[in-house]
Amino acid sequence: MTREVLYWLNLEEGDVYVDCTIGLGGHSKTILKEKKGKVRILGIDRDEEALRVAKEELKEYEQQVTLIKANFKHLPQVLKKENINKVDGILYDLGLSSMQLDSPKRGFSFRQCGPLDMRMDSSQTLTAAHLVNQLSEKELECIFFGLGEERWARRVAKFIVEERKLNPLKTTLDLVQVAKRAIPAKFRRGKRIHFATRIFQALRIKVNEELENLEISLNSSLDLLRAKGRICVISYHSLEDRIVKRQFKKGKEKGLKILTKKVIRPSAEEIRANPRARSARLRAAEKA
Ligand SMILES: C[S@@+](CC[C@H](N)C(=O)[O-])C[C@H]1O[C@@H](n2cnc3c(N)ncnc32)[C@H](O)[C@@H]1O
Structure with missing residues (x-):
């Protein structure tokens, strides 16, 4: 513009x-x-x-x-x-x-594999990986719902917490996989935006305040x-x-x-x- x-x-x-x-x-x-x-x-x-x-x-x-x-x-x-x-x-x-969006190493894109980073300022310590692996299920749900307006916030948060008990989420694609399992198939297909868009948006907004x-x-x-x-x-x-x-x-x-x-x-x-x-x-x- x-x-x-x-x-x-x-x-x-x-x-x-x-x-x-x-x-x-x-x-x-x-x-x-x-x-x-x-x-x-x-x-x-x-x-x-x-x-x-x-x-x-x-x-x-x-x-x-x-x-x-x-x-x-x-x-x-x-x-x-x-x-x-x-x-x-x-x-x-x-x-x-x-x-920022196109560089896999920055971790902003759900289309490419990279670390779950999402920091605009790389000298900051808080990353998206920290949030998804450390916050409580309720806190994650609030982020996805409040900052992503994600309809499936509760399920995504629940699935993340279950997954990280076995394997901490390290990459963008780890998170995409969990979101894919949490969001029912009929709500994933044929949508104008990719099903992980709102989850990534919410985390990014939170990481960077x-x-x-x-x-x-x-x-x-x-x-x-x-x-x-x-x-x-x-x-x-x-x-x-x-x-x-x-x-x-x-x-x-x-x-x-x-x-x-x-x-x-x-x-x-x-x-x-x-x-x-x-x-x-x-x-x-x-x-x-
Ligand atoms: C959409 S891009 C700007 C593109 C720019 N107008 C151009 O024409 O190339 C947004 C930029 O704002 C920076 N940014 C976002 N929040 C910021 C903040 N709180 N303080 C300083 N820079 C910030 C991001 O790092 C990013 O580089």
């Missing part, structure tokens, strides 16, 4: 903006190209590998770009350290990058915007979108004006070119 991001951020020459999820640098590169390098970008990511790729991708604009390894929940501290008081734009493109980070960050980021500064958030599931909606609504008390009355969805053309974009929803707001 790069076109939409460009439109809604509405940056002008000389502006300073924060890309809170720089990822592989895609959005920021387009913005820099469009503005002929006349904006300054602070690019944040928790993932060191992503930052390495972004550095390479944005090499020709290195004078305009500062890349920082950080969790965006610490945005106020990051800006303070950079001696930046206010910014003209803030962008969040939540979720995973294609590199994605909802807490978003809530904390949005709560403080509105104060970091200059007058007429804009904030854009692209989310990929309803739990994230609900937080964005709530925080924007709360921001109205501080003079935030919601620009997208209805959530913006990717065009059919974009979904055809990149099916992973199908669940993206963009919301934008402006500081008074």
Whole structure:
């Protein structure tokens, strides 16, 4: 949704903006190209590998770009350290990058065998393997139901606990096999999404504390915007979108004006070119 991001951020020459999820640098590169390098970008990511790729991708604009390894929940501290008081734009493109998703060793994909890892920040100690092998059946059920909206949460949790008594779950495919046994066949076949999607989503959100980070960050980021500064958030599931909606609504008390009355969805053309974009929803707001 790069076109939409460009439109809604509405940056002008000389502006300073924060890309809170720089990822592989895609959005920021387009913005820099469009503005002929006349904006300054602070690019944040928790993932060191992503930052390495972004550095390479944005090499020709290195004078305009500062890349920082950080969790965006610490945005106020990051800006303070950079001696930046206010910014003209803030962008969040939540979720995973294609590199994270496609790399088996990161453990995010149920289609490829890899360790049950799922950490965005590889220096963190908590992994998905720890959760599935250590949490109680009830705790696992709550994660699958609360963060994955998984109908078969209770059965999957029960089957995991039974399995790990014999063999601890080590790989992504170990987990897929357990989910396959737990979810009745007629609910696995012919569905729009793979039967393990929600289980993987729930674990990933928990491992990376994605909802807490978003809530904390949005709560403080509105104060970091200059007058007429804009904030854009692209989310990929309803739990994230609900937080964005709530925080924007709360921001109205501080003079935030919601620009997208209805959530913006990717065009059919974009979904055809990149099916992973199908669940993206963009919301934008402006500081008074
Ligand atoms: C969808 S990708 C961003 C893709 C990017 N917009 C591009 O055009 O290449 C999301 C990125 O956000 C990062 N991320 C997610 N949560 C984060 C957090 N709390 N703090 C910093 N980075 C985070 C992930 O590591 C990932 O690289």
